Amino acid sequence: MEFAFTAxxxxxxxxxxxxxxxxxxxxxxxxxxxxxYGSGAHSHAFxxxxxxxxxxxxxxxxxxxxxxxxxxxxxxxxxxxxxxxxPFGPLGGVDQVSESIIRYGSERLKQDLLPRxxxxxxxxxxxxxxxxxxxxxxxxxxxxxxxxxxxxxNGRKIWNSHAGIGSYGLVIARTNPAxxxxxxxSMFVVANGTxxxxxxxxxxxxxxxYHYEVFLDQVRVPKDYLLGKEDEGFTQLLAGLDTDRFWGxxxxxxxxxxxxxxxxxxxxxxxxxxxxxxxxxxxRRQLASLATDxxxxxxxxxxxxxLIKEGLPTPYESAMNKVLADETGQKxxxxxxxxxxxxxxxxxxxxxxxxxxxxxxLYQTTMGHTIAGGTSxxxxxxxxxxxxxxxxxxxxxx
Amino acid sequence: MxxxxxxxxxxxxxxxxxxxxxxxxxxxxxxxxxxxxxxxxALWHQISALGxxxxxxxxxxxxxxxxxxxxxxxxxxxxxxCFPSPYIQSAVVVTSLLLTAGSRVQQERFLxxxxxxxxxxxxxxxxxxxxxxxxxxxxxxxIGGRLxxxxxxxxxxxxxxxxxxxxxxxxxxxxxxxxxxxxxxxLLPLEVMSGEKLFEVVLHDVPVREDMLLGPAGKGWECLVxxxxxxxxxxxxxxxxxxxxxxxxxxxxxxxxxxxxxxxxAFQAIQHHxxxxxxxxxxxxxxxxxxxxxxxxxxxxATDVAMAKAHMSEACLWVARKGxxxxxxxxxxxxxxxxxxxxxxxxxxxxxxxAGSHLxxxxxxxxxx
Numbered sequence: 001m002e003f004a005f006t007a008x009x010x011x012x013x014x015x016x017x018x019x020x021x022x023x024x025x026x027x028x029x030x031x032x033x034x035x036x037y038g039s040g041a042h043s044h045a046f047x048x049x050x051x052x053x054x055x056x057x058x059x060x061x062x063x064x065x066x067x068x069x070x071x072x073x074x075x076x077x078x079x080x081x082x083x084x085x086x087p088f089g090p091l092g093g094v095d096q097v098s099e100s101i102i103r104y105g106s107e108r109l110k111q112d113l114l115p116r117x118x119x120x121x122x123x124x125x126x127x128x129x130x131x132x133x134x135x136x137x138x139x140x141x142x143x144x145x146x147x148x149x150x151x152x153x154n155g156r157k158i159w160n161s162h163a164g165i166g167s168y169g170l171v172i173a174r175t176n177p178a179x180x181x182x183x184x185x186s187m188f189v190v191a192n193g194t195x196x197x198x199x200x201x202x203x204x205x206x207x208x209x210y211h212y213e214v215f216l217d218q219v220r221v222p223k224d225y226l227l228g229k230e231d232e233g234f235t236q237l238l239a240g241l242d243t244d245r246f247w248g249x250x251x252x253x254x255x256x257x258x259x260x261x262x263x264x265x266x267x268x269x270x271x272x273x274x275x276x277x278x279x280x281x282x283x284r285r286q287l288a289s290l291a292t293d294x295x296x297x298x299x300x301x302x303x304x305x306x307l308i309k310e311g312l313p314t315p316y317e318s319a320m321n322k323v324l325a326d327e328t329g330q331k332x333x334x335x336x337x338x339x340x341x342x343x344x345x346x347x348x349x350x351x352x353x354x355x356x357x358x359x360x361x362l363y364q365t366t367m368g369h370t371i372a373g374g375t376s377x378x379x380x381x382x383x384x385x386x387x388x389x390x391x392x393x394x395x396x397x398x
Numbered sequence: 399m400x401x402x403x404x405x406x407x408x409x410x411x412x413x414x415x416x417x418x419x420x421x422x423x424x425x426x427x428x429x430x431x432x433x434x435x436x437x438x439x440a441l442w443h444q445i446s447a448l449g450x451x452x453x454x455x456x457x458x459x460x461x462x463x464x465x466x467x468x469x470x471x472x473x474x475x476x477x478x479x480c481f482p483s484p485y486i487q488s489a490v491v492v493t494s495l496l497l498t499a500g501s502r503v504q505q506e507r508f509l510x511x512x513x514x515x516x517x518x519x520x521x522x523x524x525x526x527x528x529x530x531x532x533x534x535x536x537x538x539x540x541i542g543g544r545l546x547x548x549x550x551x552x553x554x555x556x557x558x559x560x561x562x563x564x565x566x567x568x569x570x571x572x573x574x575x576x577x578x579x580x581x582x583x584x585l586l587p588l589e590v591m592s593g594e595k596l597f598e599v600v601l602h603d604v605p606v607r608e609d610m611l612l613g614p615a616g617k618g619w620e621c622l623v624x625x626x627x628x629x630x631x632x633x634x635x636x637x638x639x640x641x642x643x644x645x646x647x648x649x650x651x652x653x654x655x656x657x658x659x660x661x662x663x664a665f666q667a668i669q670h671h672x673x674x675x676x677x678x679x680x681x682x683x684x685x686x687x688x689x690x691x692x693x694x695x696x697x698x699x700a701t702d703v704a705m706a707k708a709h710m711s712e713a714c715l716w717v718a719r720k721g722x723x724x725x726x727x728x729x730x731x732x733x734x735x736x737x738x739x740x741x742x743x744x745x746x747x748x749x750x751x752x753a754g755s756h757l758x759x760x761x762x763x764x765x766x767x
Binding site: 001002003004005072260261264265267268276278279284285287288289291292293295296297299300302303305306307310316320323324377379380381383384385387388389390391392393394 | 663682687708758760
């Protein structure tokens, strides 16, 4: 057992901190909403700045312009960015899709997209869910038909994060309708702006737009933009969803710690009923307990990351840890609202809003976290079946 | 960052698991819980032959040269078996104090016999206030003076050869080793629901001899703090082991117990309970390992220990209660081992500081005024 970071890893951490001092996160323009996951708002400018440092491609193979830095560097980068509250929203998508392109993509796809992804010039959205395929994703109905040098896509995708301001979508569609549900699926990289592709914003309960519904009407995708092999999209999807749960939540622990620290300061400096809130024994206990929960979360994610790094199987870890991350986030946001009391609901912009009105925003966004990327119910079942070997519940007819 | 155990640690864990599986069935644990003596003499001899009581002791003093991480892993297995013994008090707490604060003469006098398992020590700290803090120590004990009064919740005092009595003296706190069978020492059993053997130790005119003082006079608390942290981590390891065993019992039961035509483990309600139990077991384990590693590496670890103990006292108890829900009526029976594991977690959660006291340490560490 060894829980320390190496000297090189520490030095890299220092580099990131220096970068963040040189480029204060609040100075970057933001064009997409912060969905509360811990990766902040969607900022192209910030992404490009990360690209300038070479950090978007640092773990890629050298032949694609990477530096082949060890896996742990990515964890450190995410942890530091989240700790600083930086707007690195699109980073996860860029990283995940780039990895998929390196692994499954055609030469043309690699040449077209990887250099731009490394510079932070392009961002990606995921097109998996459909109006009638949520937790039961295999019910998806979007089709892709091979036609000459292209595939032609038709259908509808939903809950696509920042699809309206992204550059490319990763869209799963049915290429073989005659095959069993889990076969005959394929993954495509679809450029925004392609005729027939229309993202429509979905305004969330927060008042902001994070998700889109994407309509695909006779959308032509070059056949080289098929990611991987035809009809084998489901295997890729499964691997992708699992790593997505890990990468999409790894930075939650440091992001929550940042919020917790802000609540500690608030409790120290806010007098209620004649004494600082921090002196209220219930408040002390709740905050201390959450600090502990966050540290537990952090360790579970580091172990999860270590298993991935070692190439060891993670049949249930990412599912289990995602549930914990999102439920811990809900707990912290709810506690924040409780501490702030009447001031809690005040939105950003009010001179009376504590912590820039962020807590009410976080509180609202956390309602979506235990739904997106696998509901907590579906994932608990995954943990029970794949992690503990419990028998599957009999399935309904499909 | 590396979560892998060394080969030697893997071997230790497997040896311990097999050993306790063979020699410490829960039927024996149940029998010992009901028995007044309640100490598995034969098993203690066997673990002594394996060198476990001396795991923290250097080989020069007849120990087995193990590390703190080794002993944490071993105690996790003891927890899994619900092994009842004074192991933590003797092989972790009193041993660590002798190693860190004892003079060379004291180490040579006490540690080889403790390493061989022939002598056992235990800690007599708490008084009526039940607080663990220097200001909570009221019993007087200057060098050359005499001890009078009661210590409460002293574990396994009936089989201990030495009581490490924490007293107020010489302008601070003194740590005094008292031989249990000397005149003036009376043990009154405190029967508790766990079946752990706890005692009120009544001291009457017991002399404080300089050669029995551990650490500098009046500076005992400073010596005791890191040792109490070790005790807390050891109890955490025990809780993780108990919780893991509860998970194993629940999962194997849920696979075979059928209701309404299918195993109960095929119902989502049970699946989700089991998934949450797993999350608490693993979360507890890794926060424990991190705290233990920091202590092992000699890094500042007070907050990590407090977090681990605070978290585990609640998370593992939650596991135990959920275990009752998953197992249904059978878990309510004395013949089923669940209650033994549950009660062990309950006892361990209170030892070396309860969740509330550790959370206060965390509250200060995160900067609350």
